[in-house]
Amino acid sequence: MSNSSNSGSWYETLTSTPILIATAVGVSFAAIFAVSSSNKTSEQIKTQVKEVTNVASSNTDARGKAAQAGASIMSAPSTDLAPPKDDPISASSLSQYDGSDPSKPIYVAIKGRVFDVTPKAEMYGKGKGYNIFAGRDASKGLGMSSLNLEDAISDYSSLNETQMNTLNQWESFFEKRYNIVGKVVP
Template identity: 75%
Template structure:
């Protein structure tokens, strides 16, 4: 387990992810590698930039929408959504660990094919924690902690539900829905 001020936590924190969508995290990488600044100092700088961005927009998540839209453009070639049943154990086989298989992420029970973005969801990548499972709670919390990568999002507050709904909308516009998670 890394320390609370590790470079990884600095660059994968929610403010850094938002800032990263517009290129600020690249500056943080150079700051960590090229100066005598501590990871904590870099983390604070990234938070300041993210706070500035957040206060420039309203607090209802427009910053997240802007960051998400920068990450990839909506697809114009999506197939009609499918409702094929997929059990959690079947879903777990599509976690990015086998390059010959597609990569799936489920949100609120709907399974999305994110194979087109292995640099995001593939093995060892930043969002791989969500691959092969329904990790709705973690998405709503903007958490990359494995304990939060679970389908039960009933404990999310209003702001976190808004974030989860934004992620669902983001996925709906970019990835094919290939099924629905069912019980074993």
């Protein structure tokens, strides 16, 4: 992953990856992934597999459809989120929730709002691919699609329009999947 805005957004890459894999390996992979990552009924899974098949064989707007199908297979919006909280959390307190202590939840802040990403510890936990964002407000890095530590900061004022759109997509993605447990305060 690069921090170049020319390579597409991080969100697009994340949501389309399962479809790219399913196309290369076969639709059966998509079905296995869907079964293992959700509590969906067999009818819902069959419908998703058909979507994957249709996307893989269609030449019309395949990337957009692949991203949509990939997002639904990969991580459906949560239906059991708690009401958002606005409890004040200092940056130093937030840093304690970086995935290094398995007895504590893992938090990621976006634009000052703190999300509990513990359900995806396999992505945000210590030593995992997105751990760079854990325990901090990493808005700028998310907007830049950057995994560089120097970009994982809260000040996103220098982002260009494309990067702001990416950041807003990530914020929307998190809002639909993770509980909001507070807001970062000075």
